[in-house]
Amino acid sequence: DGGITQSPKYLFRKEGQNVTLSCEQNLNHDAMYWYRQDPGQGLRLIYYSQIVNDFQKGDIAEGYSVSREKKESFPLTVTSAQKNPTAFYLCASSISSSGGYNEQFFGPGTRLTVL
Amino acid sequence: AQSVTQLDSQVPVFEEAPVELRCNYSSSVSVYLFWYVQYPNQGLQLLLKYLSGSTLVKGINGFEAEFNKSQTSFHLRKPSVHISDTAEYFCAVSDYAGKSTFGDGTTLTVKP
Numbered sequence: 001d002g003g004i005t006q007s008p009k010y011l012f013r014k015e016g017q018n019v020t021l022s023c024e025q026n027l028n029h030d031a032m033y034w035y036r037q038d039p040g041q042g043l044r045l046i047y048y049s050q051i052v053n054d055f056q057k058g059d060i061a062e063g064y065s066v067s068r069e070k071k072e073s074f075p076l077t078v079t080s081a082q083k084n085p086t087a088f089y090l091c092a093s094s095i096s097s098s099g100g101y102n103e104q105f106f107g108p109g110t111r112l113t114v115l
Numbered sequence: 116a117q118s119v120t121q122l123d124s125q126v127p128v129f130e131e132a133p134v135e136l137r138c139n140y141s142s143s144v145s146v147y148l149f150w151y152v153q154y155p156n157q158g159l160q161l162l163l164k165y166l167s168g169s170t171l172v173k174g175i176n177g178f179e180a181e182f183n184k185s186q187t188s189f190h191l192r193k194p195s196v197h198i199s200d201t202a203e204y205f206c207a208v209s210d211y212a213g214k215s216t217f218g219d220g221t222t223l224t225v226k227p
Contacts, residue, residue, distance in 0.1 A: 004158070031213065040124065042205060042219040043159075050213070090158055100209040101147045101166050106158030 002027045004107035006091050011112045013078070013085070021076045021110045023091035030096045032074040033104060036060060037088040046089075049074055050098070078112065086114045117142035117208050121218035129226050130198055136191040136221045138206030146208040148189040150180055153203045153220075162204070165189060176200070201225045 004025045013019045025032065031050050035043040045058030049068040063082025068074055074093075078085045088111050092104040122137040140146065147166050151159040163174025170182040180191045189206060206218040 006158075033215075035217075040219060043217040045215070092158075094213075096213070098211075098213055100211050100213045100215075101164075102213075103149060103161045103164055104159075104215065106151075106160065108158050109156070111156070 004091060004093055004105055006089075006107035006110050008110060009108065011110055013112065013114050015114055016080045018077055018079050019112065021078065021089055021091075021112070023074045023076065023107060025072055025074075025091075025093045025105075025107075027093055027095075027105060028071070029093035029105070030071070031094045031102075032068065033092040033094075034058075034064075034066065034074070034076045035090040035092065037090055037109075043090065046076065050096070085112055087112060117144075117146060117210060117214075117216050119206050119208055119216050119218035121204075121206055121221045123221050124219065125222045125224070127224045127226060128196055131195050133194050134192065134196050134200075134223065136204050136206075136223065138189045138191065138218060140187050140189065140206070140208045142187075142208060142210065144210055146210050148180075148182060149207040149209065149215075150174065150178070150189070150191050151205045151207060151217075152176075153205065155202075159205060162191070196223070196225045198225050198227060 007022045033048040034046040047066045049055035065077045091107040094102040120139045149164045150162040153159045165182045203220045209215040
């Protein structure tokens with residue numbers, strides 16, 4: 001079965017700690033995305049990557065970092081600089097980001113709670 | 116810059132009734148339009164998309180949407196809803212550069 005996996009499903013972090021969220025896809029997609037979802041605010045783009053070894057900041061990149069060393073993997077690190085990290089994080093991929101006409105496929109999400 | 120406005124944050128409706136979820140967008144360039152559905156604690160999945168051609172687009176689960184360029188709208192409709200349609204629905208636009216903007220979502224609650 002092709003798809004996107006995110007792990008863990010639930011994650012708890014103490015203030016001041018960095019934490020890394022995993023995202024893997026076996027769809028052979030070039031583009032990958034990270035979104036943050038807060039109640040009533042829809043999805044906000046954190047980072048996206050159009051190709052291996054390249055990524056761009058989205059609308060709310062501060063306090064986050066990513067890497068794209070492999071086509072199928074796009075991990076997100078939530079650093080201690082992120083002031084309000086408690087949220088639902090969604091990873092997505094698409095065949096390509098260029099052109100804009102390709103839909104995005106989403107993972108099941110990771111719910112991060114800072115204690 | 117582009118933006119999406121979903122005009123209703125919550126839509127309650129009785130089972131087997133028709134429903135319309137409203138979406139307006141603004142953009143200085145041509146865009147592509149999408150509707151996604153999200154069930155509780157899950158990711159989003161595509162319902163339908165408008166790229167070009169016929170302005171009436173049919174999607175999965177009996178949903179359809181109509182693109183209206185003059186009114187910059189892309190409203191989602193279903194003639195008869197089921198309890199299982201209870202979910203959050205997101206309208207999204209994407210430009211040629213591939214940047215997507217999502218609306219804040221509409222929570223559809225179908226009551227028996």
